[in-house]
Amino acid sequence: MILLPWLTLALISAAMWLPPVPAGLAMVAVSLLLIVIGRNGSWLVVSISVLPVMALAFALHWRLSDRLAADLHGQDFVVDGWVCDFPRHSGRATRFLFVPDPASKPAELPARIRVTWYEPAAEVAAGSRWHLKLRLRQIRGLSNPGGFDAPRQALLSGVGARAYVRPSKLNRPGHNGSPVCPLIRWRAPVAVAVERSLQGSDVAGYLLALTVGARHRLESGDWDVLRRTGTAHLMAISGLHIGLLAGLGLWAGRCFARVLARISWVVKPAMAGPLLALIAAAGYAALAGFSIPTSRALVMVAVAAGASGLGRTVGAWRTLSAALFGVLLFEPLAPLSIGFWMSFAAVACLLSGSTAVVRRVPAALTRLLVTQFRIVLGLAPLAALLFGQFSMVSPLANLFAVPVVGLIVVPLALAGAITAWLDLADWPLQASAAILEMLLTWLSWLAGLSFAARDVLPRAGWAWLLAAVATVACLWPVPFPPRRVALWLFGPVLLGIPPVGVPARLRVTVADVGQGLAVVVQTRRHVLLYDTGPAYDNGDAGRSVVVPTLRYLGLTRLDRIVVSHSDTDHSGGLRSILRQYPGTRVMTSAAADLRLNDAWPCHAGQSWNWDGVQ
Structure with a gap:
């Protein structure tokens, strides 16, 4: 049944996000609903739908027990292991995932360690093996409302400890052997070939993200432009890119089968096309590291390819539900990721308005604009x-950026990455870089507009729930009478009801920095x-x-x-x-030490009275 994977998602989300009492009530409600469905349908199907919940329990037990x-x-340990992601360089520090x-490996060490190496003695390459002296630390993070949740991210990525490299003569590259993360050993040479071909190019980081899913070269300024224009999703290899490559594989497979049929080889186009589409999608997903969006797209391609090969038709919603079930089964902690949602x-949002393909140009253009509007409306509350930000220029930016990146830049970049890896011509990569530079110039201009993005302060949880109900009502694919009334449900989010109210007299919040x-x-x-x-090597506490x-406190100004x-x-x-609160008096x-020309001096005994508080 289409509904069952979504009920399973509700069950898992309640266990992850809600406090104990509401979570228990929500889980009881969903469980009762599953029982009703089982009594009226098939207990076998309901039992299978609960498998992701069992997988979640197993994953939590394994990852929480695999902690330092x-x-x-x-304590210090000398460890042999592999660099299993693309190292990030920030100032004098290099950070990477280290798998012993x-x-x-000593039995007491976790399977994955997040390592920081200050001023490394040699270049740390993805997929390389190292012999390192590490000082291990437990997974800890700053605890602040609205801030980055380091323990949650560590749980999602399976990291059981953090460490930094101690200065020692023992630190040296290790000998080659059987890698524990073979996927990165395949992705790294392709990334090196792309960087070598695009030396000095301002878009090398973007093309690395689009070809091998490596976003370590993108700076904070790059992300600011993408967020302000609502195009950050383009830097994640997603269903659009996987679907495009699968479509090319489908076409190539059918053409190849017809050619073989002419020379008396019995190959059915109905089988060859879906098979090659699945192979192409799986190869691209592997090149991207099997991220959550690519895994979702790969499962959808696999379901569609299997149904096509068997001569059956599977509805789009059934395919999406199967993809949801597959992702929750093999990565039950995926709901902790923003990319999942x-x-x-x-x-x-796309499927909620999908109908037959329109062939007339004016009607097709109208459908494109309506589809773009539905995506913007559907993702706006979630974004x-x-x-904490909504792009006002997102419809215009995506109207051009999505087809340019999906239909031109990505195919050229992939072809160029493969030919550069094989030491052949890299002109497709250069062509994709030139097109992407022009697109980014336009996006940078859009991002510079004063009205390009609007910050959205945190709201109370019930306000977001009402906004979600309103979004579903507006996107409902059939006529929905209460749709106009549902628009009023956006009110609490738009009016600005923060999760923390105004203090009656005085509130003091000490941030964990x-x-x-x-x-x-x-x-x-x-x-x-x-x-x-404080200031950090890669930023400061003011921003983070x-x-x-x-x-989070709902403060738009500082006095x-x-x-x-x-x-x-x-x-x-x-x-x-x-920078975020300009004009604030300091x-x-x-x-003099802080280089502030207009600061007020502090004197002993100064005081003032604000709202009856001195």
Whole structure:
């Protein structure tokens, strides 16, 4: 049944996201619904639909038990292992996923370790083997509302510890052997070939993301442009790209079968086309590292190819439901990923308005515009919830960017990556880079418009629930009488009801910034920030901690920032905060050290009265 995988998703989501009591009630409700379906239908189908829940329990048990023990925190180990992702370089630090060799790994070490190497002695390449002296640490993260959840990300990626490389003569490249992550050994040479062919190009990072799913070369400024134009999804190898390659494989397979049929080889086009489509989709998904969006698309291609080969027809919603079941079964923690929700929501928006193919150009153009509108409307609440920002120019940007990237840039980039890897001509890669540069120039202009993006502050949970109901009502594929009434359900999100209300008299929030300090002091009508947190090697607490905390509290302005002294653990985030809250008055006794020309000086005994609080 089409509904069962979605009920399973509701069951898993309730267990993951809701507090214990609401989660228990939601799980009981979904379980009762499954029992009713089982009594009226097939218990076998219902039993199979619960398999992802069992897989979730197993995955949680395995990943939580594969964590570094508390008594090993801060201990040094010499470990042989493999670099199993594309290293990220930031300042003097290189960060990568390190998988110890099972043959020599101490039993108490987890299977996957996130490693930081400051000023590495040699280049750390993806897929390389190293002999390293590591100081291990438990998985910990800063605990702030609205901030990055490091433990959740570690749970999703299966990382059981973090570590940094200790200076030692023992640190050296290891000997070749059987890799524990063979996929990266195949992807890395292709990535090297792409980088070699595009040396000095500003779009090399984008093409690495589109060919091998490696986004380690994209800087924060690149992501800002993509987010402000609503085109960040194009940098993830998704169903659009997989479907395009599968379609080319289908066409090539049928043509090849017809050629073989003319020379007396018995090959049925109905079998050869879907088979080659599946092979092409699987190859591209493997090149992308089998990310969640590509896995979803691959399952959909497999279902469609199998049905076509058997001469059967499977509806689009059944195919999507099968993809959901497959992803939840093999990666039950996938709902912790933003890509999971964006991928399935985008396809659901497309299917909600799908009808027969329109062949007339004016009608086809109208259908394209309507489809674009449905995707923007359907993903807008989800994007605002997950990213805290909504792009006002997204419909215009995607109207041109999606076909250019999907139909021109990706095929050329893939062909160029393969030919460059084989040391053949790389002109397809150069052509895709030239086209992408022109597209990004236009997107950068759009992103620079003052109205390009609108920040959406966090809202109360019930407000997002009403917005979700309104979105489903607006996208319902058949006439839906309460649709106009449902538009009013967007009100709580649009009006701005934060999850934390205005304090009755005084609220003091101490942000978790690690070593340093940042304190938010709120009265009924005023806000003061005392210190701004530390600066890091790859950023600062102002951007990663303080600003998200202020947004979570629903604060659109600051009345004053007080910086106690110029040490970087107290003033390191000041610049990032002032960029988000320009014009805020700064008080400090270290204006010269902080290079602030218009700061107010601090004097002993200064005080002021805000809303009855002194």
